[in-house]
Amino acid sequence: DTEVTQTPKHLVMGMTNKKSLKCEQHMGHRAMYWYKQKAKKPPELMFVYSYEKLSINESVPSRFSPECPNSSLLNLHLHALQPEDSALYLCASSQERRETETQYFGPGTRLLVL
Amino acid sequence: AQSVTQLDSQVPVFEEAPVELRCNYSSSVSVYLFWYVQYPNQGLQLLLKYLSGSTLVESINGFEAEFNKSQTSFHLRKPSVHISDTAEYFCAVSDPTSGTYKYIFGTGTRLKVLA
Numbered sequence: 001d002t003e004v005t006q007t008p009k010h011l012v013m014g015m016t017n018k019k020s021l022k023c024e025q026h027m028g029h030r031a032m033y034w035y036k037q038k039a040k041k042p043p044e045l046m047f048v049y050s051y052e053k054l055s056i057n058e059s060v061p062s063r064f065s066p067e068c069p070n071s072s073l074l075n076l077h078l079h080a081l082q083p084e085d086s087a088l089y090l091c092a093s094s095q096e097r098r099e100t101e102t103q104y105f106g107p108g109t110r111l112l113v114l
Numbered sequence: 115a116q117s118v119t120q121l122d123s124q125v126p127v128f129e130e131a132p133v134e135l136r137c138n139y140s141s142s143v144s145v146y147l148f149w150y151v152q153y154p155n156q157g158l159q160l161l162l163k164y165l166s167g168s169t170l171v172e173s174i175n176g177f178e179a180e181f182n183k184s185q186t187s188f189h190l191r192k193p194s195v196h197i198s199d200t201a202e203y204f205c206a207v208s209d210p211t212s213g214t215y216k217y218i219f220g221t222g223t224r225l226k227v228l229a
Contacts, residue, residue: 004157042204042219043158056214090157097215099146099208100165105157 003027004106006091012112015081021109023074023091029104031097032074034066035090037108043090049074050097081113116141116209120220128228129197135190135223137179137205146208147188148217149179153201161203164188200227 004025013019023032031050035043048056049068057066063085065077074091088108094101117140127133139145146165150158162173169181179190188205202224206217 040222040224042222045216048215056216092157099210099215102148102160102163103158103217105150105159107155107157 004091004093004104006089006106006109008109009107010110010112012114013078013081014114015083017081018077018079020078021076021089021091021111023076023093023106024072025093025104026072027093027095027104028071029093029095030071031094031101032068033092033094033103034074034076035092035105037088037090039087047076048097055097078111081111083113086111086113116145116207116212116218118205118207118218118220120203120205120223122223123221124224124226126226126228127195130194132193133191133195133199133225135203135205135225137188137190137220139186139188139205139207139218141186141209143209143211146210147179147181148206148208149173149177149188149190150204150206151201152204152222158204161190195225195227197227197229199225201225 007022034046037043046060047066052068067075090108091106092103094103119138148163149161152158162171164181172178177192202222204222205220
């Protein structure tokens with residue numbers, strides 16, 4: 001099973017809403033990632049978890065709050081977002097947090113902030 | 115800091131024709147190189163990667179890429195494309211000397227295969 005699943009597929013939210021994105025993998029991977037991808041652009045790294053601990057935060061605004069409840073699950077909590085936060089949010093995982101590792105991406109959650 | 119350049123933002127090509135998608139990276143230090151493909155409305159999938167050894171790496175669906183250290187390039191090629199190859203292709207570099215374990219992605223090349 002080389003699948004990373006993400007829910008929901010689509011999300012529309014207002015600027016005062018609180019919502020969460022969920023990511024799950026059952027490959028036994030110990031590193032998990034959140035990326036943001038705007039249209040026609042490459043993915044931008046937001047957060048990296050390694051062994052359930054946050055190891056990289058790419059200076060992401062606090063309205064994005066990641067959580068890794070266990071080694072298979074990764075959440076991204078959203079609060080008071082801005083319209084410019086509308087994007088495709090991709091989750092990925094890899095066996096370890098190493099430069100040689102392949103990252104396996106989920107299909108993404110397409111977020112629209114009104 | 116490492117950077118990746120994909121000079122061609124779009125490449126239209128007829129079906130069964132050959133294609134080359136160009137990727138150059140900035141530093142000649144040892145790096146690891148990846149090509150990912152993103153089909154419409156999907157996440158990214160690894161096509162192939164170069165870590166060490168033979169400079170020519172191949173994927174299971176007919177793509178190949180050649181690592182050229184002197185030219186700091188990792189161009190992706192396919193001798194005969196299919197309609198189903200229409201997608202966005204991203205080159206990525208991982209620099210083991212940076213200590214960050216991050217991918218640096220290029221801006222992507224949109225391959226459009228025409229019937």
